[in-house]
Amino acid sequence: MNNFTYVRAASVKDAVKRAVADHHAMFIGGGTNLVDRLKVFLDQPSQLIDISRLQMQSIEKMTDGSLRVGALVTNTALADHAEIRRNYPILTRAILSGASQQIRNVATVGGNLLQRTRCPYYYDTAFPCNKREPGSGCPAATGINRMHAILGASDQCVAVHPSDMCVALAALDAVVEVTGPKGIRQIPFINFHRLPENTPQRDSNLEPGELITSIILPPVSFAKSGVYLKLRDRSSYSFALISVAAAVEVAGDKIKNVRLAMGGVAHKPWRATEAEKFLIGKPADIATFTQAANIALQGAKPLAHNGYKVELTKRAIRRALTVSAQGGGIA
Missing domain, CATH: 3.30.390.50 (CO dehydrogenase flavoprotein, C-terminal domain)
Structure with missing residues (x-):
């Protein structure tokens, strides 16, 4: 793990400001995937911006019947929430099928969206990987690829997204709300993640400095x-x-x-x-x-x-x- 500085963000605005000032900084909430990547040198941030104590831990009913889920709501809290179990059981089932209870108790909704592939070639730095180092190659394309993509892949990358929660959110037409240097914007869930094409190093359409603040679940009666x-x-x-x-x-x-x-x-x-x-x-x-x-x-x-x-x-x-x-x- 490389040396980095640590700072606790005082607010969403403060977190965004710090991230904009240092493009090599990273946000950390639950850290269940990020810390793993730090340990094997996949990520080498100059600074970790701790957002875990910001006020993004509630689940609120909106006037149109939608639910706004704070980005720091844990996977366990979301799966166990009465409104989710009653009206969005597909989401509860997806969450409970993933990880272990201990990880779900710490992992956050926002972090779940940003977890990276578990492709073994990506995690093993002895191999080249276009996701780690663009232009270096994709050994999975011709190697052991039993777990890899059958849809939407490119010559640059055949990795798959690992999340269970995100599959349910895609089916539910969720919306990702983010705050960045240009203010607040909403991204339809199906447009949040990216296909690899020629930029496999980019997993999402987040812009530099943007922070996920909530997920909005529209009312879906069926x-x-x-x-x-x-x-x-x-x-x-x-x-x-x-x-x-x-x-x-x-x-x-x-x-x-x-x-x-x-x-x-x-x-x-x-x-x-x-x-x-x-x-x-x-x-x-x-x-x-x-x-x-x-x-x-x-x-x-x-x-x-x-x-x-x-x-x-x-x-x-x-x-x-x-x-x-x-x-x-x-x-």
Whole structure:
């Protein structure tokens, strides 16, 4: 770990001001992923700006029925919140499927959005990595890539985003509220994270100095039917091979509304918008869900060792949509 200075921010404005003054500074809240990266020299900040005591730890109902979740709300607090469990159970299920209880007790909502890939080539500095050092190469593309992307990858990077929470937030049309040197702005969740393209070192569309202050969850009446299905090598404390967040609203025997997002398949949580469009007005049956799954994976480009993900994801989509259409619950 390199030498750095430490300062405790007095306010959001103070934190932003300090980050703007030192472009090599980093914010730290729970630190559950950042500290790991510091230990292996993946990040070498000149300064850590501690934001953990700022007033961003509440969950508040807004006048339009949305919920504003402070960026420093812990994963445990969010998953256990009565309003979340009642109206956004898909989010509770996603959170509880990730990490360990001890980590969830410390990890923050804002930090969850900014956690970085667990690609072993990224973490092992003996290998080149375009995410660590742009232009150095992507050994995962031709190496052991069983866990890597099948959608949205580029020649520069085939890593996947590791978050479970973020897959549910993508399905829920969440909005990320940030404060920066130019003031407050809101970023639709599907636009917050980036695909690698030619800039794999950038995971998000945050601008320099910007700090996540809250996540806004819009009211989604049919989110109560939400399902989060996570497939992994072991049932405890393991990142997803693939995951699916689905919520289906059925009127009569036809699909009235639907949300569908996937994890473990791309550099960002992957919203299956074309499959959603196809599903509207169709019968809520296995034939329809099979077609939707095929549409969701039609652009898949598997690598040497992860071709299994294509069929596995299709089956998971069919399962999640079916369970949600039947009223939801644990998939």
